[in-house]
Amino acid sequence: MIIGENCGAWDAINIMEVSERLGRPSHYKLTTTVMTRIKSKSEDGSHEMNLGGSLMRQKEEDLPSDNGHIINIGQLVESMENNIRQQIEGVYFGKTRDVVNGVRSLTELSQKKSFSRVMNAELTGAISKRKPLD
Numbered sequence: 536m537i538i539g540e541n542c543g544a545w546d547a548i549n550i551m552e553v554s555e556r557l558g559r560p561s562h563y564k565l566t567t568t569v570m571t572r573i574k575s576k577s578e579d580g581s582h583e584m585n586l587g588g589s590l591m592r593q594k595e596e597d598l599p600s601d602n603g604h605i606i607n608i609g610q611l612v613e614s615m616e617n618n619i620r621q622q623i624e625g626v627y628f629g630k631t632r633d634v635v636n637g638v639r640s641l642t643e644l645s646q647k648k649s650f651s652r653v654m655n656a657e658l659t660g661a662i663s664k665r666k667p668l669d
Contacts (some may be wrong), residue, residue, distance in 0.1 A: 541573075543660065543664075544571065544573075545664075547616055552564040560598050561607070563584050565615055567593075567612070567616065571587060573585075579583060636667065
């Protein structure tokens with residue numbers, strides 16, 4: 536989480552079910568839930584935005600377990616979280632930006648642009664601060 540007036544967080548819960556099958560690749564079922572939160576204030580403190588949400592996805596795949604389950608699980612989780620991050624960044628935050636930019640307001644245009652820049656920077660920062668899995 537980023538400390539200060541503007542902050543954001545990304546939390547993920549990954550549940551993996553592995554079914555070993557004799558003579559065949561193991562069956563992996565991954566359920567991932569990602570929860571995001573962001574709080575942002577305009578530079579002059581006149582506007583505040585709180586945004587949060589969650590997204591759940593499932594994926595099933597058959598993989599050989601010759602190298603062990605840990606490698607397969609790590610690759611599946613990393614792939615799933617990267618996919619969800621791209622979906623959130625492109626669809627959900629993009630739509631939020633469109634809505635925020637389209638809201639009619641009595642504030643000056645310069646204040647709107649400043650708030651929009653802060654919001655975009657915080658959304659991008661919260662996502663990029665997330666440590667990728669190795």
